[in-house]
Amino acid sequence: MTPRSSRTSRTAGHLLGIDRVACDGRGLCAELLPELVELDEWGYPVIHDARVPAELLTHARRAVAACPVLALRLDRARA
Amino acid sequence: MNQPHPDTLPAALTRAVPVSTLPVHAGPDGPYGSRLLHGWFATGGPAGLAEHLGRYGQAPLPDGKRPSMPLIHAVEEAGLTGRGGAAFPTGRKLRSVAERRGPAVVVVNGMESEPASQKDESLLHLAPHLVLDGSALAAAAVGAAAVHLCLPRSRADQVRALLAAVEERGRAGIDRLPVQVHVLPHHYVSSEETSLVRWLNGGEARPMATPPRPFEKGVDGRPTLVDNVETLAHLALIARYGPAWFRSAGRPDAPGTTLVTVSGAVRSPGVHEIPLGTPVGAVLELSGGPSWPLAAVLVGGFFGSWLPADQAVRVPFSKAELAAAGAGPGAGVLVALPHGACGLTETARVLDYLAAQSARQCGPCRFGLPAVAEDFRLLAGGRPDGGLMDRLRRRVGLLPGRGACRHPDGASRLAATALATFADDVRHHERLGPCPGATGRPVIPVPGGPGPEQEGWR
Numbered sequence: 001m002t003p004r005s006s007r008t009s010r011t012a013g014h015l016l017g018i019d020r021v022a023c024d025g026r027g028l029c030a031e032l033l034p035e036l037v038e039l040d041e042w043g044y045p046v047i048h049d050a051r052v053p054a055e056l057l058t059h060a061r062r063a064v065a066a067c068p069v070l071a072l073r074l075d076r077a078r079a
Numbered sequence: 080m081n082q083p084h085p086d087t088l089p090a091a092l093t094r095a096v097p098v099s100t101l102p103v104h105a106g107p108d109g110p111y112g113s114r115l116l117h118g119w120f121a122t123g124g125p126a127g128l129a130e131h132l133g134r135y136g137q138a139p140l141p142d143g144k145r146p147s148m149p150l151i152h153a154v155e156e157a158g159l160t161g162r163g164g165a166a167f168p169t170g171r172k173l174r175s176v177a178e179r180r181g182p183a184v185v186v187v188n189g190m191e192s193e194p195a196s197q198k199d200e201s202l203l204h205l206a207p208h209l210v211l212d213g214s215a216l217a218a219a220a221v222g223a224a225a226v227h228l229c230l231p232r233s234r235a236d237q238v239r240a241l242l243a244a245v246e247e248r249g250r251a252g253i254d255r256l257p258v259q260v261h262v263l264p265h266h267y268v269s270s271e272e273t274s275l276v277r278w279l280n281g282g283e284a285r286p287m288a289t290p291p292r293p294f295e296k297g298v299d300g301r302p303t304l305v306d307n308v309e310t311l312a313h314l315a316l317i318a319r320y321g322p323a324w325f326r327s328a329g330r331p332d333a334p335g336t337t338l339v340t341v342s343g344a345v346r347s348p349g350v351h352e353i354p355l356g357t358p359v360g361a362v363l364e365l366s367g368g369p370s371w372p373l374a375a376v377l378v379g380g381f382f383g384s385w386l387p388a389d390q391a392v393r394v395p396f397s398k399a400e401l402a403a404a405g406a407g408p409g410a411g412v413l414v415a416l417p418h419g420a421c422g423l424t425e426t427a428r429v430l431d432y433l434a435a436q437s438a439r440q441c442g443p444c445r446f447g448l449p450a451v452a453e454d455f456r457l458l459a460g461g462r463p464d465g466g467l468m469d470r471l472r473r474r475v476g477l478l479p480g481r482g483a484c485r486h487p488d489g490a491s492r493l494a495a496t497a498l499a500t501f502a503d504d505v506r507h508h509e510r511l512g513p514c515p516g517a518t519g520r521p522v523i524p525v526p527g528g529p530g531p532e533q534e535g536w537r
Contacts (some may be wrong), residue, residue: 020441020483021288040477044442 014052016060018045023071032063038055051077099250104319107134111269113352114336115312119205120458125240128247131208136269137253138212139318146177146222150318154220157322158334159314159316163188163270163307164382166398169314172304173220173506175294179302182224186253186298186305187214187280189230189241190263190270194379194432194526196410198338199308201350203237206312207244213311215254217319221304226258229275231265236391266531267381267436268344269486272305274438278305285438286484307410308339329355333397337411341366343363343522344373344417360392363415371417375500381429382489385422385500388415405496414523420518426497427452427459433490443478443487447503450474451494458505461512468509472498 003020016036038046052060052074064072070074109117118134126134141147155170176183187210191199203210211228218226228245230238238260245258261279263269269284276297278284297303306314313335317325326334333355339362342348346367353362359376363369372492373388384406386394394404401407416422430452436442454471457463475498478491498505507514 014148019288021286021441024394024440025442040442041446042442044446044481045483046477 013077015021015050015077017073017075022069026068028066028074029063085375106324116352125205141219147220150220153322154291154456162309175220176302176304180197183221184298184301184303185218185223185226186275187228189308192267192270193410195380196340198350208316209307209312212427213315221233228258228260232262268438270477285536288483315533339411341413343415344371346370356397359394369438373415374418375416377414380412382500383409384496415441419512420522422501424459424517425523427455430455432525441482443481461508463509
């Protein structure tokens, strides 16, 4: 785990979402946001906890913007 | 045995009466507590419109084009849950569609893509007008402007029968909306609700990414209710006889009856109607009991769970208690596996089928599921390489929650429960090669024939 990650602030109000049909395993999300996204052996994303901690929000936004097939998104968590 | 009372029928549901004050009507409880299959016990054949109306009278359709909240209340009060596999509360689904703006659409799901299930086919054969009544009532409940009935292309006789039934109702003038009958490719994931919506919108019968869910934006962009045919048949009876009658079968936390399909090592395989909460062992007895000592039971279908037989027979058939045992009702499927059969080989065959049937749209179904099926084939064939079991367990664990639909989740559950329930067989296959049962006659009815690769999705 890198210093950026912290379990304590996972009450933040954003969730990482993936359009699984659009996703074709380019893997940029895991490069830009390794704290939240791993890849399986075929390069498709694995997200163990979709909640985005506040301190990762900027990085998450960057990863969303970088997805070449627009499959990654940020959803607002419901209260 | 209670006879139905057509003369006491539509008393209450079209008025805004609090549900708790509704009278308990004498409902159509037939022999063995049958409700949906009552007519079959009376005549041994399908019920035509005249017989149907003689038994139940006309469906108590509420007035007007607006959604009908009393009917939705009644379904909520009854505690009806979806009989297609997810067991979601039907009243809540009706409400979420009714509360959207603008006219809605009702999709009646008669696809029954689960190969081990025959209950929807049987119901549509024996009591088509109960399903069509339920469709009309659901349409009235949510304020729908269109009703679509989806049937599989592989059941041409059934399609003809339903077209005739719809036409007969049209001549008799008993439905406000004409039911449009559609014939879709019969693949495993084609019955998924987003597949139906996509097909009805002119696309392929493959699942779509959500959101939006059909209740938000479905057929023609309208709020869309997708319900299984059995669910709607129950709704047709709740509308007539009320929630208290519905709850007089089953248990408070699992009310009503449900259709089950029993196959495998039982003396008389077939479709039965049971009160929810009936122990699995008692359901097997309805099918003549085991024809051979049982090793395990597949509960729920190809997306279901293997349970050891001694555990399975004691579990009441209800969502909560099956969940506590690590299973679910699915589409009401039970397959009894006899001692001597190889559960790993059976599972490998089903996984092969599921892999071939997937829509190949998402990573887990394009790569993960075929890889799991291949690993399972190696295990079943007793040709494991050194890393097989670790690799298989890791791959099985990475399938759930990562597809647009629940296809990889279902396959993962089947594989994981097989590894647990047949743990002794796993050791045998790992160390000594395939068990004698691995080359025996298959127990689970896995369809051969062409799949989506050959037949396409349109």
